[in-house]
Amino acid sequence: MTHLWPELVPLAINFILSMPLGIGALQLLSIDLATELAPAIALCYEKPESNLMSKPPRNIKTDKLFNKQVVSYAYF
16 A cells, blocks of 8 residues: 555645646656657667577676676766
């Protein structure tokens, strides 16, 4: 029930005190669609890796998910 508080409190304030909501449902949906549409289209046109299943799994002890090269590529 605690995960519902951020959703229920603004509605309760709206009904009890007649205060307007900060953002409407259509505004929220349009922001959601606008921010998710470009990444979805980009993923749609990405070429699949042909030899993905033939590669061995990474070594957990030596191969890290994040290293300096990945972080520098992502942020710079």
